[in-house]
Amino acid sequence: MRKILLSLFVLCLPVISKGQAPFPNSDEIKEFMASKTCVVLENDPFSAFNSYIKEAVKNYWNITPYEFIETKDFNVRRVNPAYSFIVLTETNFDKDKSGSRFNFINLLQGKKVSKLSEVPEICAVPLSAAGEDDMGYGYKLGAILLFMQKHAKMISEDPSLTGRKYLKYYNKFVPEVNKKTILVKKEDLSPDISTLENIKAIYPYNIRIVTEDSIVDAIARKAPNTLILHKVGPGAEKKSGYCFKMLIGTDDANMYYYDQHMINEENPNGLLKSDLRRLARF
Secondary structure, three states: OOOEEOOOOOOOOOOOOOOOOOOOOHHHHHHHHOOEEEEEOOOOOOOHHHHHHHHHHHHHOOOOOEEEEOHHHHHHHOOOOOEEEEEEEEEOOOOOOOOOOEEEEEEEEOOOOOOHHHOOEEEEEEEEEOOOOHHHOHHHHHHHHHHHHHHHHHHHHOHHHOOOHHHHHHHOOHHHHHHOEEEEOHHHEOHHHOOHHHHHOOOOOOEEEOOHHHHHHHHHOOOOOEEEEEEEOOOOOOOOOEEEEEEEEOOOOOEEEEEEEEOOOOOOOOEOHHHHHHHHOO
């Protein structure tokens, strides 16, 4: 995959400490709501991302008009506030000594600035480990795009919620998780909670281990009171690095849980017992 290499501050991740892109101010948020969103495709005719993002945008993007463009067009248009952008980036983190790199899907607002790192960032979500099989995230792109639009609408209505304040806002929904059904793939769970029996010993509420097709169906039909787990971690051969976890609602596109941890022997690459304990407290 050929991606635009950026060192941007990622909205969901307070762990990033370098190259921080600015959060949008109220005027820039208004510009986004009036913009045309350019979906930046990779310079690769065999790109799986291109196929996935085209289908997901056509089915789920409705907050602004959109068009698909090439990287060369992005480099010209990014200085124009009439445009916003969905773009795939590759990022690493200073605190991650494993050397892991991650793909993020970013929503940026055009601005006449000299450096790409100065372009306002509406939202960004971890998508996959760089260099890993692209098949691992395509089925969740619809839910991710719906969440990004939900977030954009939220900050357009209340610009004070931009920046790190978003964490406090979304964390208030954690107590509602146990009233909903969580859908997870077995491979996204840590080994010690990879069966329903082990899960129920910690989390006695509704949770199901399902296939990708079940998650795709839940997203497409906006299954009521249902959450999907979006987990991103490094490749199986790595025993360290960050693991990111989000629970996203299929009927309202809201984020109900976000956390990240550094992988080690006690905390493997997946949803952890500690995550379930936190969710079960309410």
